Amino acid sequence: MTAADLHPRPLCRRxxxxxxxxxxxxxxxxxxxxxxxxRDGLWRAAEHGATFLDTSDSYGLGHSERLIGQFLRERPxxxxxxxxxxxxxxxxxxxxxxxxxxxxxFEQTLDNLYLEPPLALYTLASFDFGPxxxxxxxxxxxxxxxxxxxxxxxxGMRGPYAPLGAPAAEWSRQAERFVHLFHLIQPDVVWTxxxxxxxxxxxxxxxxxxxxxxxxxxxxxxxxxxxxxGALVGRPARLPAARxxxxxxxxxxxxxxxxxGDAPGTLSxxxxxxxxxxxxxxxxxxxxxxxxxxxxxxxxLGSPLTGDELAAAEAIYARxxxxxxxxxxxxxQGAPA
Numbered sequence: 001m002t003a004a005d006l007h008p009r010p011l012c013r014r015x016x017x018x019x020x021x022x023x024x025x026x027x028x029x030x031x032x033x034x035x036x037x038x039r040d041g042l043w044r045a046a047e048h049g050a051t052f053l054d055t056s057d058s059y060g061l062g063h064s065e066r067l068i069g070q071f072l073r074e075r076p077x078x079x080x081x082x083x084x085x086x087x088x089x090x091x092x093x094x095x096x097x098x099x100x101x102x103x104x105x106f107e108q109t110l111d112n113l114y115l116e117p118p119l120a121l122y123t124l125a126s127f128d129f130g131p132x133x134x135x136x137x138x139x140x141x142x143x144x145x146x147x148x149x150x151x152x153x154x155x156g157m158r159g160p161y162a163p164l165g166a167p168a169a170e171w172s173r174q175a176e177r178f179v180h181l182f183h184l185i186q187p188d189v190v191w192t193x194x195x196x197x198x199x200x201x202x203x204x205x206x207x208x209x210x211x212x213x214x215x216x217x218x219x220x221x222x223x224x225x226x227x228x229x230g231a232l233v234g235r236p237a238r239l240p241a242a243r244x245x246x247x248x249x250x251x252x253x254x255x256x257x258x259x260x261g262d263a264p265g266t267l268s269x270x271x272x273x274x275x276x277x278x279x280x281x282x283x284x285x286x287x288x289x290x291x292x293x294x295x296x297x298x299x300x301l302g303s304p305l306t307g308d309e310l311a312a313a314e315a316i317y318a319r320x321x322x323x324x325x326x327x328x329x330x331x332x333q334g335a336p337a
Contacts, residue, residue: 006049009283011052011120011222012189022045022053023224027041044298051081052120055083069115084121085125086105086124087124087126095135102143121153124157153188155189157190158178179203188219188220190210192224193225194275195228196226196274196313196317221281221282226286227268248320252323260313
């Protein structure tokens with residue numbers, strides 16, 4: 001059973017979803033023999049109450065969307081809200097946002113998903129709008145026309161993002177670019193990578209972070225990769241900081257186990273709960289490669305973390321984050337300082 005406190009949350013003004021949804025980046029990135037197990041994972045998520053599926057035309061070059069379309073046809077009685085993205089695939093156009101590329105790709109996305117409008121969320125997946133933002137105005141116009149005509153419910157845009165361990169200056173550049181585009185695009189939802197090791201970045205002179213900023217503007221949040229691609233549950237293969245395997249990250253995970261116990265699913269629960277309890281206008285989506293991962297993520301949640309538990313977990317994550325940042329700042333062995 002899913003934790004009883006996880007009531008539907010607003011994705012945008014007219015759409016409420018289960019706060020823990022599925023990020024389908026891996027669904028389609030390795031097409032072929034794994035498709036059946038990935039569909040099984042989607043079935044398992046549905047059984048636990050999932051109502052939001054997050055995909056993109058770039059995941060498996062559309063295979064993720066097509067696999068979700070097959071799944072939706074197999075489960076016609078379950079009401080899913082689907083979000084997809086545009087802006088990373090150029091096709092034969094000169095730029096992913098050039099001309100009527102957004103409109104054309106949107107039609108392809110609906111065909112892939114085997115859906116009738118409206119699509120719950122359609123997100124501009126890139127900050128790159130061409131030289132001097134030449135495609136920004138037309139991209140905004142196309143998205144607003146899609147929303148006005150009822151083809152999509154909500155316009156999304158990507159949030160600020162830099163690799164783990166990136167210097168503060170890079171995060172500041174990302175934040176400045178995000179705020180500039182935010183006021184022009186005026187999105188309904190911000191989609192962003194976020195997990196317990198993501199640094200808190202001020203977006204303006206008032207010191208607002210992404211959570212307070214979006215809440216003030218009445219904008220929803222989708223938080224992707226809450227487990228940091230497996231790093232926060234002891235699978236750091238895809239995390240850049242994994243080049244420090246004997247350092248901060250394993251030690252930090254040990255501190256979490258010492259504080260909260262070593263029962264199966266404990267690390268998953270902590271990482272997911274930190275994101276779920278960050279803000280009630282945020283929906284969390286996790287990726288998966290097996291049905292077992294889906295099962296664990298929905299059944300591990302338990303009751304909410306208490307204030308003391310949340311503070312203790314956040315303090316340990318902050319130490320891990322600082323250690324990884326310091327390790328990334330060290331010159332590589334043999335390199336000039």
